[in-house]
Amino acid sequence: MDALSYKTVSVTKETAQKEWVIIDAENEILGRLAAKIAFILRGKHKPCYTPHVDCGDNVIVINVEKIKLTGKKYDQKEYVRHSGYPGSQRFRTVKEVMKMDPAFVLKKAIKGMLPKNKLGATLLTNVRLYVGPEHDNMAQQPKQIDLNQIK
Numbered sequence: 001m002d003a004l005s006y007k008t009v010s011v012t013k014e015t016a017q018k019e020w021v022i023i024d025a026e027n028e029i030l031g032r033l034a035a036k037i038a039f040i041l042r043g044k045h046k047p048c049y050t051p052h053v054d055c056g057d058n059v060i061v062i063n064v065e066k067i068k069l070t071g072k073k074y075d076q077k078e079y080v081r082h083s084g085y086p087g088s089q090r091f092r093t094v095k096e097v098m099k100m101d102p103a104f105v106l107k108k109a110i111k112g113m114l115p116k117n118k119l120g121a122t123l124l125t126n127v128r129l130y131v132g133p134e135h136d137n138m139a140q141q142p143k144q145i146d147l148n149q150i151k
Helices: 030-042 094-100 102-112 118-124
Strands: 020-024 058-062 078-081 090-093 127-129
Touching (some): 020 030, 030 058, 030 118, 090 094, 094 102, 102 127
Parallel strands (some): 020 058
Antiparallel strands (some): 078 090
């Protein structure tokens, strides 16, 4: 056999085949949904996955306000902020955050499942979160994706 037939080809930013997919978050559990979105953003569902390259798809998530949390997390889970000054630590429950910005909860969950480096920051820009069923990305012709077929 020819030795060149065994050569592994890595995807580059230019050769990556990125698509637009749309996910409906209605009645989905927060952590499971975030894990599947992070999986798609990384490109791990593709046969040409390359760990150090942004080769995943662009993801549009609609109905973000209708996600679910299991157990008592809706009232007990807290998000912590701290400016670095003494006495400036602030706590907010998921219930309070969902009233102000429902997309923040899902975005933070997705961010926690991506790499903690420049690649992770770049991948996070490939997700668009929308409250309600309408979105602004119809020009990209996104295709509906079934979350049960992933992973």
